[in-house]
Amino acid sequence: MAPTEERIWQLLEEVSDPEVPVLSILDLGIVRAVRVADDAVDVTITPTYSGCPAMNVIATEIRLRLLAEGLTNLTIHNQLSPAWTTDWMSRAGREKLEAYGIAPPVDGTATGHLLNLFGEDTAVRCPVCKSEHTHLVSQFGSTACKAHYQCDDCLEPFDYFKCHS
Amino acid sequence: MSATLPETLAGIVPAAPNLLFPFVLQLADTSLILAHRLSEWCGHGPVLEQDLALANIALDLLGEARSYYQYAAELEGQGRTEDDLAYLRSAVEYRNPLLVEQPNGDFAHTVVRQFLFDNFHYHLLQALKESADAQLAAIAEKSLKEAAYHLKWSSEWVIRLGDGTAESRQRLDKAIAALWRFAGELTTPTTTETCLQRLGLVPDYAALLPAMEAHVAHVLGEATVPVPEAVFAQQGGKMGRHSEHLGYLLAELQYMQRSYPGLTW
Numbered sequence: 001m002a003p004t005e006e007r008i009w010q011l012l013e014e015v016s017d018p019e020v021p022v023l024s025i026l027d028l029g030i031v032r033a034v035r036v037a038d039d040a041v042d043v044t045i046t047p048t049y050s051g052c053p054a055m056n057v058i059a060t061e062i063r064l065r066l067l068a069e070g071l072t073n074l075t076i077h078n079q080l081s082p083a084w085t086t087d088w089m090s091r092a093g094r095e096k097l098e099a100y101g102i103a104p105p106v107d108g109t110a111t112g113h114l115l116n117l118f119g120e121d122t123a124v125r126c127p128v129c130k131s132e133h134t135h136l137v138s139q140f141g142s143t144a145c146k147a148h149y150q151c152d153d154c155l156e157p158f159d160y161f162k163c164h165s
Numbered sequence: 166m167s168a169t170l171p172e173t174l175a176g177i178v179p180a181a182p183n184l185l186f187p188f189v190l191q192l193a194d195t196s197l198i199l200a201h202r203l204s205e206w207c208g209h210g211p212v213l214e215q216d217l218a219l220a221n222i223a224l225d226l227l228g229e230a231r232s233y234y235q236y237a238a239e240l241e242g243q244g245r246t247e248d249d250l251a252y253l254r255s256a257v258e259y260r261n262p263l264l265v266e267q268p269n270g271d272f273a274h275t276v277v278r279q280f281l282f283d284n285f286h287y288h289l290l291q292a293l294k295e296s297a298d299a300q301l302a303a304i305a306e307k308s309l310k311e312a313a314y315h316l317k318w319s320s321e322w323v324i325r326l327g328d329g330t331a332e333s334r335q336r337l338d339k340a341i342a343a344l345w346r347f348a349g350e351l352t353t354p355t356t357t358e359t360c361l362q363r364l365g366l367v368p369d370y371a372a373l374l375p376a377m378e379a380h381v382a383h384v385l386g387e388a389t390v391p392v393p394e395a396v397f398a399q400q401g402g403k404m405g406r407h408s409e410h411l412g413y414l415l416a417e418l419q420y421m422q423r424s425y426p427g428l429t430w
């Protein structure tokens with residue numbers, strides 16, 4: 001029997017980001033489309049960052065999750081445009097991130113203006129003590145999607161999921 | 166944009182899809198070789214944060230290279246894969262400009278090489294995302310966001326080193342003296358690039374120069390470093406004439422596939 005698209009979306013909600021396991025791939029906003037025609041399922045995903053090694057794992061996990069439901073006629077498309085942005089991250093995803101100890105993206109703070117060298121760091125709230133007194137340690141963190149921050153109040157170093165738009 | 170080749174070029178070059186192949190390959194080679202150079206820093210960075218920054222930039226470029234190689238393989242249509250193109254071509258077949266194959270040197274050399282490349286890369290992608298070729302435009306749109314971070318990183322480091330200590334300044338000056346001559350090749354079109362520019366598939370490099378030069382002037386100004394006089398542009402990489410450095414780099418990059426042909430993960 002052909003699955004409904006709604007059922008596929010439910011199954012995809014159970015696939016998590018291998019690097020940030022509290023986030024589902026739907027929270028991340030990387031699933032762009034699901035199409036079902038007869039028993040053929042077509043899922044379109046978009047990479048977060050070009051070189052993100054998690055993308056191959058995510059495609060495999062999607063395949064495995066749908067296979068477990070007996071869905072064998074599956075195609076996964078990789079779509080580059082429109083390019084992924086953190087604006088697509090769900091509200092629930094942002095809350096889960098912070099509870100997990102990663103500061104969620106602050107919208108509208110992507111590196112837009114080149115001449116803003118040594119500009120003010122984005123004010124990011126410490127996910128541990130919620131202080132706004134934090135500073136950027138490095139724009140490049142433990143993975144492509146994160147920057148490295150430290151809290152000036154509780155001194156905890158933490159990851160910030162950078163705004164990418 | 167014209168769909169036909171300019172008269173002067175008719176007969177010399179094949180039609181657009183095949184013409185795009187060497188250009189996309191050139192973009193792929195450029196990102197791959199620089200990614201490899203940057204990855205050589207992994208575990209050797211001056212401080213942990215900058216070690217991570219270099220590895221992150223390398224990873225972005227590697228991802229971009231993969232997109233180009235996959236597209237190049239599709240354009241060629243001969244059954245070669247992205248891996249075949251990266252691992253089974255020799256140095257004379259590589260089309261990256263000379264700049265990106267230059268050795269890492271000290272941190273200042275790496276920063277100056279990156280700054281020259283990022284300044285071109287960022288402005289190129291900004292224009293390339295308007296390309297009449299939809300796939301090139303999509304890759305450019307994706308990579309541009311990452312290239313903006315790279316240019317900010319390398320620009321800030323040029324300023325720190327230039328306006329830093331006597332030691333950092335002296336190293337920056339040496340790096341500029343060694344590497345500036347390789348910048349010209351980036352914006353000097355090959356015959357292939359000229360054709361594609363006339364077809365509207367590749368941006369006109371001359372049109373990128375004012376913004377590139379303005380950024381250099383701004384950053385060097387902040388760094389208290391005088392903008393170097395125009396120097397003779399060292400070229401050849403985009404035509405397959407490389408410095409001796411590329412062979413050694415490829416020997417390492419291609420070692421596994423050459424030793425164990427067909428090896429897969």
Ligand SMILES: [Zn+2]
Pocket residue numbers: 126127128129130131151152153154155156
């Ligand atoms: Zn705190």
